[in-house]
Each structure stands twice: as C-alpha cells, then as structure tokens.
Amino acid sequence: MENVMELEAQFQAKIDRGEFIEPKDWMPEKYRKTLIRQISQHAHSEIIGMQPEGNWITRAPSLRRKAILLAKIQDEAGHGLYLYSACETMGISREELNHQLHTGAAKYSSIFNYPTLSWADMGAIGWLVDGAAIVNQVSLQRTSYGPYARAMVRICKEESFHQRQGYELLLSLCRGTAEQKAMAQDAMNRWWWPSLMMFGPHDAESAHSAQSMQWKIKRESNDELRQKFIDKTVAQAEFLGLTIPDPDLKWNAERGHYDFGQIDWEEFNNVIRGNGPCNKQRLNHHVKVHEENVWVREAANAYAKKNAKKSETLVA
C-alpha cells in the first residue's frame, strides 16, 4: 500500500516537473483509464467525422474544392490512425476500441451527429468545427502523456490547413451571389451553437475536470477554451459578413472577452444521450461497413498466414 502511494507521489512529481509520462512508466490505473477514454473518444471523433464531410465529396462544385475536401478527410482518417496507435501504447487493441465504439461504451464528439445539408456546411465545419478542435488540441500538445502529446503536435500542423480551407470556402460564398451568401449564413446558424458545445459542459458541471487538470491530461478548462474560441472567431465572422446567431454576444471591455448567450444544455445532453439527428445513422454506418468487410480482413489474414508458412518452408 505504502509502495503504491510512493509511486503515485513520484508520478505526480514527474508531471509537476513538466516531464512526459511514457508507455513503459508506472502510472495509476485511473490515469490509464481516463486517458484511454479521452484519446479513444478523440480517435473515434476523427473517424466518425469522415461521414458528414464525405457526404459532399462527389458533389463538390469545383475540382479544386473536391481535391481539397478529399485530402482533408484523408487527413482526419490519418489522425484517427495516430490516435488509435497512441491508445494502443496503453495496452488496448484496435479491435477492442472498435468494439467499444460499436457498443456505445466509447463516445465520439456529438458535433458529428448533425447533418451536412448544403455545400456551405463544408466551409462551416472547416472553419468552426476544426477551429474549435484546434483550440482544444493546441492546449493538448502539452498534455502529460508523451505519445498523445506528440500525436497532437502532428495533428495540429494539419488542422490549421483544415480551418483555412473552410474559411476560404465560406469567403468565396460570401463574396458570391445573394443565394450563396444565404447558404453560408444558414450553415453558420446551424453550426455555431453545436461548435460551442464541443468544449463540453461548464467547468462547474464537468465531472472529470479537476483530476484531469492535476494530471495534466487537460491543460485548460472547458470554459477557458470556449472563451478563447469565441474571442478569436468573432472578428473572422465579421470579415465574412456573417451574423453570429447570438443576440447576447457583445464585447465586454472590463473582462477583455466577449460575453455570449446561454448554451442550450438540454439539446447538448439530449444529443449525447443518442437523440441527435444523425446518431443512429453515423454509428450504423460504421458498424455496417465493419461487418460487410469481415471477409476482406479474413482474406488478408489468411493470405498473410499462408505466405508466412511458404517462406518458412523455403527457409527450412
């Protein structure tokens, strides 16, 4: 018992000194579990997030935009891959992670349970959703678990391209015809609040925050990150000429931040509980694709085994 307490003290001291925890280091079981939950949720979000954007690849209105969108989604798949690898360093397999996603034991970001209804949504997702993700991920570059922090560094480099392409897409719409601008505004109206919800509940209601902050799994609180995102996004919306759908949004000189209106937490909780427009669709799609392709994975394994045997006999 004393031994464990000593190990925990050393572990915390290491974190306090700002050193990374590496896969072979001792760590409290709860640290490991919390990290697996957080990293896998992040990985699943990258993967499920491919669906709403994938919805528009074949309908992209120019070849340049099509190529950009496809490359962007491919990046997200790559992020999923890095993050699954980071998870695997904590002793959990890809199959198990996938299984947790399919059974609902693991979650993904609720933002992807909203439908992409127009081409402008490709812009709004890049600008707002990737934009919100960046704010969160930049702070995670200094997270305490080494493999996770390093994955974040790689991911952040690509995320800024994601946000830029989304913003640039919206800029074209906003400088285009009245119909194009209306399409952009409609996307803004639908994606703004869900993007703010991406940062999670208010600090006072956040179940995991205190311990995670102490372990430096989280570096800044939900509310701090949300405020950061809003503060940097308002001017960008003004430049586009789009209206942020929040009548209470205004600059507070005293705080040095924007004040903003009440987030609809009932909607937030409802979507988390599975009652969003696309929850079933997204998960069913992932399960269906996984099951339909069992035969491909089996074939690849069978072939690899056969050939391992063949080369064995060659050696013998």
Added chain:
Amino acid sequence: MSQGINSSLIKFVVRLGDNNLILGHRLSEWCSKGPFLEEDIAMSNIALDYIGQARVLYSYAGQLDGGKNEDYYAYERREHEFTNALLCETPNGDFGMTVARQLYYSVFAYALCNALLKSKDETLSGYAGKAVKELAYHVRHASDWTLRLGDGTEESNKRMQHGIDELWMYTHDLFATLESDKELVAAGIIPDVAAMKGEWLEQVKDVIQRATLTMPDVNAWQMEGSRKGRHTENIGYIISELQYVTRAYPGCEW
C-alpha cells in the same frame, strides 16, 4: 500545330481526363466505407491521384481549346460529351469488384503513361512523368489485393473471381481509338493504344493466375462505345451528383 491535329489532340486529352475524373469519382465514394482504416486512406489516396491527373489533363485540353478551364470539362458538359472508358463508370460493388476494376484500369493506364513519356508533346510527356509514378503504385496495390483476395479464403476467392468476370466485358473498350488518333500516332504524340492490348492481356493474366483465379474467356463479347460518348446507364447518375451544385446555382464561383 495544324487545326486538325489540335482538335484530335483535344479529343485524346479529354478522353484521358475523363477516365481519371470518373474513376476518381467512383473511388472517392469509398471514403468512410473502406474495409479497414488503412485501406480507406489508401483508396482516398488513389482517388486523389486520379482527380489530380484529371485536373492536369483538363487544364491542358482547355489551353488547346481557346482557354477553357478545368471545371468546364467536369461541370459544363452533358453525359454524352464525356468519353471516359466504360470500365471507369462501373459501380464500386464490393471490395473485390473495385480491386478488379483497379487491376484492369491501372495496368492499362500505367502502360499508356509509360509510352507517353516519349511523347513529342512536352505537356503530355510531363504529365506522364508524374502520373507513371502514381500508377506504378496503383498497379502494385491492385495486384497485391488481387493476390490476397484470390488466394485468401474460399469466400474472397469467389468474390474476386466475380469481380474479374463481371467487369471483363468493359475491358476491350479501354483500347478504343478514333480515326483522329492516327495522325497523333504518326506525329509521335501518342502511342497506338489499340496495339497495347496484347501486352495488357499478358500482364493481367499473370496476376489473375498467380492469384489462383480463372482468366475470363478472352473471346467473349465485349461492349464498346465510350469514345463516341455511348455509355452505360451509370453515367447519368454520376453526372447528376457531380454537377448538382453547379447546375442548381449556375454562373457562380466556388
């Protein structure tokens, strides 16, 4: 360049551009549907290669054709003006079907680009220089999967054989030529595409046999018509999706 040879070259370049765009479109439909994550990424990668190649070719065609831009070819033409090989527009089917299509197409396209390296037309040889590297990977990818599926399990063998058989009837059309190609061949701008079939047949046969699959009947009837804009029913649906936004909001910049 003479008027005549210029319009012959446009036709050839647009044909090749159409092959790339339509096949890239089909492969992009796999995004988020791949048999596992790594393969999902690989297929998006290949789709991106084709879409990138289409853009280069369309830009060149536009340059030859009074300054049209790449998007004109993708978004402003009607179904019958597309001259992609029929094979490129066939539906993805299961993964085995897609692999079969990739095998047939990439072996063809690799050989074509390899020959275009020696084209007297510098833009075409420049295009081929880049494309041939991408296509070498596509050939390897398709061959590896043909082997894995053909020589994997009983089920995968059956599915792979099905893909090979079903798509066979569209393969002859890959080699279709127009009367107008002849002067391009004579000028050393393009190879004689029809003459490339023998080599293609040998290579495809080699992979199919190594994969413990059965070669289709090479004398069976095969469909043609793509270079004259005669398609399968698939094309209309592809074009509907591809051009939906630009047709719904005409005259916009995106």
